[in-house]
Amino acid sequence: MSTSTASLRPAARPVKALLARAIDGTVKQRRLGAFALYTVARRIVRAFENHDVDMxxxxxxxxxxxxxxxGPVDAMDVGANRGEWVEGLLAHRTARRVVCYEPVPATFRALAARTNDPRAILVEAALSASPGSLRLNAVLDNPSISSVYDIACYQDGHPIEPIEVPATTGDREMARLGLSHLTILKIDAEGHDLAVASGFAGALGRGAIDLVQFEVNQFTLAAHQSLRAFFQLFGEAYLVCRLLPRGLEACGYHPMLDSFSQSNWVAVRRAYLDAAAVRDLGLRAAGGEPGRALARALAGNRLATLLGLEQGAPA
Incomplete structure (x- = not known):
């Protein structure tokens, strides 16, 4: 018996079995209404996994x-595009300094035209796992999906201009700028997010970054990476959470999370989390298999108590 079936209350098991038979009899057999059910199910999944690019x-x-x-916020915005994210942060008086990286020349010019706040530092370069240069596929009619990787995995038919751009690492940039601590590192690098985060290995290792926001989508697959790789990079020092409209959903790794659908994730430094931070960030434990994996990972940890996991993960 599977873990999910075993965890059901006895009274719920016959209902689940009946529903499964009804769905299988329609959808698997491609009977009338099968595609409509599939479409509704996909819409529910998109809502549950928060497949939303609107900030x-x-x-x-x-x-x-x-x-x-x-309190005061020091941030880095890697893949700043035209400045939507930094604009939102700078709307708050407690935003102290935001360093923005955008390597595509035309997009950087748009960023510079939009962002004239003295708290913002604009850098026309890419960040990566090591210094040097990167070959980018600049998308002329949709710069937001410019990527190191083949954009055909996301959307075909766009005019592409291959360009070489300078690249450095986050650790080098923090040293160059005299930044000893970041409240949040935001990464939106169209599949290159893991490489960017890896370039901050020193800062992550010494606990110099409180939160890391990153994306997982089709470009992650094009990069031959996975969400599992992010869990491995952040290790036991961070809690990996799905970003929701008004909260963070903490997860333990389970293969079901690797759907490569559009999603935003936030790794939160565990030492940053106390009862007030859990409340302020709307932090909750995931249900199902990711919740059970989280409960196992946090067994005996103070965070298990803060997240209400003493009795196991939410159903």
Whole structure:
């Protein structure tokens, strides 16, 4: 018997079995209404996994506000694009300094035209796992999906201009700028997010970054990476959470999370989390298999108590 079936209350098991038979009899057999059921199910999954790129509704603006309410914010915005994310953060008086990286020349010019706040430092370069240069596929009619990787995995038919751009690492940049601590590192690098985060290995290792926001999507697959690789990079020092519209959902790794659908994730430094931070960030434990994996990972840890995991993960 599977873990999920075993965890059901006895009265719920016959209902689940009946529902499974009804769905299988329609969907598997491709009977009338099968595709409609599939479409509804996909829409439910998209909502549950928060497949949303709108910063005003997917939780990004909410998270900026919560961090700003907690005190001064020092940030890096890697893949700043035209400045939407930094604009949202700079709307808060407690935003102290934001360093923005955008390697595509035309997009950087748009960023510079939009962002004239003295608290913002704009850098026309890419960040990666090691210094040097990167070959980028600049998308002329949709710069937001410019990527080191083949954009055909996301959307075909766009005019592409291959360009070489300078690259450095986050650790080098923090040293160059005299930054000893970041409240949040935001990464939106269209599949290169793991490489960017790896370039901050020193800062992550010494606990110099409180939160790391990153994306997982089709470009992650094109990069031959996975969400599991992020869990491995952040290790036991960070709690990996799905960003929700008004909260963070802490997860333990389970293969079901690696769907490569559009999603934003936030790794939170465990030492940063106390009862107030858990409340302020709307932090909760995931249900199902990711929740059970989290409960196992946090067994005996103070965070298990803060997240209410003493009796196991939520159903």
């Amino acid at each position: 005003t509704t997917n939780g990004e603006r909410w998270l900026q506000g919560r961090l700003a309410a907690r």
